[in-house]
Amino acid sequence: AQPRTSEEVWPLAKDFIRQYYESKTTALGERWEEAMKARLAAIKREIEVKGHYELTYEELVFGARTAWRNAPRCVNRIIWRQLEVLDARNVTTTLEMFDALCHHIKYGTNGGNMRSTITVFQHRTRPNADYRVWNSQLIRYAGYRHEDGSILGDPANADFTEICTKLGWTPPTCKTEFDILPLVLQAAGGEPQWYEIPTELVLEVPISHPDYPDFDDLNLKWYALPAVSSLCLDIGGIEFPAIPFNGWYMGTEIGRNLGDCNRYNLLKPIALKLGLNINSKFWKDKALIELNFAIIHSYQKCNVSIVDHHSATESFMTHLKNETLTRGGCPADWVWIVPPFSGSLCPVFHQEMLLYHLSPSYEYQDDPWKHHTFRTSSKCHKFKTVAEMVRQTAEMFHHVYQKRVKATILYATETGHSRNYADIVKQFFERNFASQVHCMESYNKASLEQEQLLIVVTSTFGSGDPPANGESFGRYLLGLRNGVRPGVMQPQCKKRMSTIVAPSLQLMNGKVNEATRPLSQVKYAVFGLGSRTYPNFCTFAHTCDNLLKDLGAEQICLCGEGNELCGQEESFQFWLRQCYLRACEIYKLDPRLDKNDDSGLEPGYSKERFRIQAINEPPMTNDIQEDLKCVHGRKIFTPVVKSRTKLQAPTSERSTILVCLDITGLHMPYEPGDHVGVYPQNNAKMVTKLLEQLTLPLDPDLPMCLQSCSGSPSADKKWVSEKRLPIPVTLREAFTLFLDINTPPTPQFLKLLTKHATDETDQTELEELAKGGDVYEDWKYECFPNLLDVFNQFHSLKIDATLLLHHLPLLQCVCVHVHGGVRHVV
Numbered sequence: 136a137q138p139r140t141s142e143e144v145w146p147l148a149k150d151f152i153r154q155y156y157e158s159k160t161t162a163l164g165e166r167w168e169e170a171m172k173a174r175l176a177a178i179k180r181e182i183e184v185k186g187h188y189e190l191t192y193e194e195l196v197f198g199a200r201t202a203w204r205n206a207p208r209c210v211n212r213i214i215w216r217q218l219e220v221l222d223a224r225n226v227t228t229t230l231e232m233f234d235a236l237c238h239h240i241k242y243g244t245n246g247g248n249m250r251s252t253i254t255v256f257q258h259r260t261r262p263n264a265d266y267r268v269w270n271s272q273l274i275r276y277a278g279y280r281h282e283d284g285s286i287l288g289d290p291a292n293a294d295f296t297e298i299c300t301k302l303g304w305t306p307p308t309c310k311t312e313f314d315i316l317p318l319v320l321q322a323a324g325g326e327p328q329w330y331e332i333p334t335e336l337v338l339e340v341p342i343s344h345p346d347y348p349d350f351d352d353l354n355l356k357w358y359a360l361p362a363v364s365s366l367c368l369d370i371g372g373i374e375f376p377a378i379p380f381n382g383w384y385m386g387t388e389i390g391r392n393l394g395d396c397n398r399y400n401l402l403k404p405i406a407l408k409l410g411l412n413i414n415s416k417f418w419k420d421k422a423l424i425e426l427n428f429a430i431i432h433s434y435q436k437c438n439v440s441i442v443d444h445h446s447a448t449e450s451f452m453t454h455l456k457n458e459t460l461t462r463g464g465c466p467a468d469w470v471w472i473v474p475p476f477s478g479s480l481c482p483v484f485h486q487e488m489l490l491y492h493l494s495p496s497y498e499y500q501d502d503p504w505k506h507h508t509f510r511t512s513s514k515c516h517k518f519k520t521v522a523e524m525v526r527q528t529a530e531m532f533h534h535v536y537q538k539r540v541k542a543t544i545l546y547a548t549e550t551g552h553s554r555n556y557a558d559i560v561k562q563f564f565e566r567n568f569a570s571q572v573h574c575m576e577s578y579n580k581a582s583l584e585q586e587q588l589l590i591v592v593t594s595t596f597g598s599g600d601p602p603a604n605g606e607s608f609g610r611y612l613l614g615l616r617n618g619v620r621p622g623v624m625q626p627q628c629k630k631r632m633s634t635i636v637a638p639s640l641q642l643m644n645g646k647v648n649e650a651t652r653p654l655s656q657v658k659y660a661v662f663g664l665g666s667r668t669y670p671n672f673c674t675f676a677h678t679c680d681n682l683l684k685d686l687g688a689e690q691i692c693l694c695g696e697g698n699e700l701c702g703q704e705e706s707f708q709f710w711l712r713q714c715y716l717r718a719c720e721i722y723k724l725d726p727r728l729d730k731n732d733d734s735g736l737e738p739g740y741s742k743e744r745f746r747i748q749a750i751n752e753p754p755m756t757n758d759i760q761e762d763l764k765c766v767h768g769r770k771i772f773t774p775v776v777k778s779r780t781k782l783q784a785p786t787s788e789r790s791t792i793l794v795c796l797d798i799t800g801l802h803m804p805y806e807p808g809d810h811v812g813v814y815p816q817n818n819a820k821m822v823t824k825l826l827e828q829l830t831l832p833l834d835p836d837l838p839m840c841l842q843s844c845s846g847s848p849s850a851d852k853k854w855v856s857e858k859r860l861p862i863p864v865t866l867r868e869a870f871t872l873f874l875d876i877n878t879p880p881t882p883q884f885l886k887l888l889t890k891h892a893t894d895e896t897d898q899t900e901l902e903e904l905a906k907g908g909d910v911y912e913d914w915k916y917e918c919f920p921n922l923l924d925v926f927n928q929f930h931s932l933k934i935d936a937t938l939l940l941h942h943l944p945l946l947q948c949v950c951v952h953v954h955g956g957v958r959h960v961v
Contacts, residue, residue: 560711829939
């Protein structure tokens with residue numbers, strides 16, 4: 136349990152990162168080496184500071200799959216690309232580990248249609264502080280030692296069964312040969328805790344023989360999920376000591392478990408049931424063959440995944456051939472690859488194999504109880520007893536919270552409005568649901584099939600396309616509908632997402648095979664934002680709706696639409712209320728919602744939670760290109776403006792401007808039909824007047840950052856810098872380059888302003904506008920007010936600058952189409 140030193144980690148990290156980026160050369164093209172160098176530089180800095188580094192989720196997936204590919208003892212490696220990786224690195228307690236493992240068992244078992252799955256807990260960071268699963272497999276049968284030395288159950292687990300009882304586990308009153316052991320878990324090197332596995336999670340297969348009815352009298356069975364939990368995953372110098380991993384059984388594995396003399400040793404009882412002469416030389420061979428035949432028959436009868444040794448070894452030979460062609464070889468341990476009987480009948484018996492080590496890898500490690508110091512029965516101090524009670528109570532409340540139905544809210548946005556609405560959905564659903572908000576771009580898509588309730592809030596960009604941070608999620612859904620498994624490289628798709636709107640023909644004709652619909656356990660709802668001035672109104676929202684429906688997810692309410700030109704706020708509030716009530720009805724929860732209750736729909740802001748902090752270092756760089764990249768997460772180009780020409784006559788009321796941009800040397804690839812976004816800036820005089828209206832804690836031209844603090848600020852509270860704006864930035868720059876002060880305020884924002892108006896008349900008028908009805912729509916249409924106009928209309932407003940820095944939407948680019956192959960943009 137000693138972590139590697141920085142000197143040991145760095146060369147291993149370099150080797151792994153090289154492997155990772157070499158695997159992405161097709162996706163990254165010529166940029167792969169540049170991206171690799173940048174990543175290595177970041178890792179080196181992190182190692183120098185912490186002694187280790189954090190793998191990204193994509194690196195973790197690649198490492199876990201490659202480690203399986205490199206595992207010399209595994210005969211079924213041909214499907215290494217299909218490994219599903221569940222990221223549990225944020226888990227910190229044994230209770231959270233238990234919840235993650237219960238989810239693993241349910242997800243991996245999949246009703247018998249097994250899914251190769253690995254759950255990865257936190258890596259080793261300091262001595263004697265490992266996260267460990269003490270069980271050798273997640274599901275194991277107990278072995279009870281008797282005084283005469285005999286064992287009831289599985290002798291392989293006799294020692295661990297005694298460990299469980301020592302920790303406080305009580306075996307069933309009526310002990311059997313097939314009692315499920317509890318999970319024993321250890322978090323951060325702490326005391327191990329045991330947890331009973333819910334019986335409904337464990338799928339077991341009764342073993343019967345189609346030709347010998349008396350075979351059933353043996354009452355044999357075995358579990359479906361072979362989840363090894365004692366290995367350590369080594370990726371790029373980072374060690375993960377808790378990584379339960381499952382595929383599915385090869386029949387001979389169960390045959391050995393039941394037949395070997397150091398396990399259940401059941402060949403003699405089986406032979407007697409088969410009517411074999413146990414005095415002959417080959418009765419054990421016959422009994423073992425019939426046992427394996429019964430196992431394969433029983434698993435197939437119960438529709439549980441299993442593979443026979445002939446099929447498995449033939450697939451391994453294919454894998455060996457493929458690996459030799461692509462990598463020049465394949466590490467393999469002949470002793471493990473050749474099946475335990477009928478070996479010479481399988482092609483692997485006659486194949487010469489080389490046993491060597493490749494990284495990443497799965498490594499064996501000692502049983503943790505062999506090095507653990509168990510607590511003695513000496514009397515504890517009173518304080519320790521109380522502290523333990525507090526800890527257990529906290530875990531109990533956390534467990535209750537974890538049992539709440541999980542609601543995941545995904546958003547995609549260009550302007551920030553969808554994110555604001557997603558936050559409101561979260562607040563509203565937190566009455567009854569464990570709610571989390573994620574951007575589609577950063578969401579772990581491997582978790583999609585595991586969601587209970589999924590709520591999507593998204594805008595539509597351009598000609599019906601998704602926002603930039605929703606493109607990958609839309610493509611992922613499309614790939615699932617087209618049968619592409621997660622983790623498999625998809626062919627480059629040129630089809631625009633805006634064309635994928637209608638449900639599939641199979642769904643419309645009712646001919647969808649339920650077994651191929653991976654989201655059949657997911658409930659969902661979608662709300663789209665857009666403007667009806669565009670022909671493809673809310674197209675991406677409807678695309679998500681139809682794709683989710685195609686994939687088997689259950690729609691709990693119709694796809695909502697919010698038109699920014701008319702009644703968007705009202706539409707959203709109506710949809711949100713209906714969505715919430717329907718979700719409560721489905722999960723049989725009390726809505727705890729009054730008829731006129733709109734709590735949760737108000738934006739959250741407290742002046743005490745935010746402050747503007749002056750910054751003296753680092754010095755201002757005035758690198759607008761880098762600042763825009765930081766704020767919007769996009770690559771920014773700086774072309775030269777060659778000309779700017781107004782196309783209408785000077786007397787015309789219309790204004791169309793031709794701008795020619797020289798992009799020579801910028802390596803700015805585009806195709807006809809793409810968009811080019813031009814980032815504007817606000818009028819300097821307007822910004823100056825706005826700053827005069829605000830309460831400012833420092834000179835608007837001094838560098839600063841916005842900071843927030845959770846809870847009630849005090850001297851010992853930690854303030855954290857908000858990252859929605861560059862750090863450092865001046866107030867003048869923030870309102871000129873990054874914040875939108877021209878778009879008419881939303882009803883939601885006006886509702887927030889009502890609390891900052893000191894005049895009663897202003898408060899009344901703002902409250903009426905904040906309702907978002909006809910009064911608001913008429914006001915917006917007639918005045919089209921910007922933020923300064925609002926201040927001029929409602930003179931009593933006293934606004935702190937932190938409110939605007941936190942709540943104003945970001946200033947977005949103006950998008951225009953690229954026409955033809957010309958090297959200028961109109």
